[in-house]
Amino acid sequence: IWKTQTPIDFSDFIASEKWRRESWRRKFTGDSKMANASPNAGHYAISHWISEGKISHIITQNVDGLHLQSGVPEQQIIELHGNANYASCLDCGKRYELSTIRAAFLIDERLPSCDDCAGIVKTATISFGQAMPVEAMQRAEQATLDCDTFIAIGSSLTVYPAAGFPVLAKQNQAKLIIINNQETDLDPIADLVLHRPIGITLSAAAGIKTD
Incomplete structure (x- = not known):
């Protein structure tokens, strides 16, 4: 995938709404391509x-x-490296299901935020540059x-x-x-x-x- 797309660094994800939106676009596009993955x-x-x-x-x-x-x-x-099947708040760790985030994002590309602490919500995977x-x-x-x-x-x-x-x-x-x-x-x-x-x-x- 990185032959066609530049990976989004964690620091860019944190600093820029633009890159957070792009990250979620890639996530939901990738999900549709991998929806049929199953254990072998x-x-x-x-x-x-x-x-x-x-x-x-x-x-x-x-x-x-x-x-x-x-x-x-x-x-x-x-x-x-985490799990791509759910998201979590980067501040308090609260878990969020992707179906809820996807439904809101596909309407107007609304970025998810934590309803407990207002922190940034991200897929529960480890990104480039993330500890x-x-x-x-x-x-x-x-x-x-x-x-x-x-x-x-x-x-x-x-x-x-x-x-x-x-x-x-x-x-x-x-x-x-x-x-x-x-x-x-x-x-x-x-x-x-x-x-x-x-x-x-x-x-x-x-x-x-x-x-």
Whole structure:
């Protein structure tokens, strides 16, 4: 998407109504294009392991909420880059559903503001230039330190700070498994590397039949 659109920096979003409107335009245009997204075989395999108690937490950079849709309990999902399925006030944190914001915005491009504190309301994702969420980062670090096996799935492992968690796991004597179609920079330190399709690989490992 960034080949056709310049990303909106968080500081511009805060400072300018123009860029806030543009951000919401992009959001609702993107929503219409991704409305049919649904969990795939990989999501369901992970959900199966969660239900069996074999996985304690999912640390994800995705903002689509598909792990929750696949049946993973919310408290076991750590979303480092937030969630694109709702909005929140940047000052008090109050949650807002997108359907209400969309209905008002599509009438006259009215910008949402918090009805509790009048703060700026933004999709609950982390934008360019925005600080990473402290609580999510702390939870991810603790989950990494507590694990005996860390599985990195479908990631190039080049985006930090998220890419640092597999390294931290290895430093803490955990086993590291990497499943990705292409090679990653962390392949040399992994205990097992599988360059295979994720859905098929995870489904087979979980003993789940796929069509």
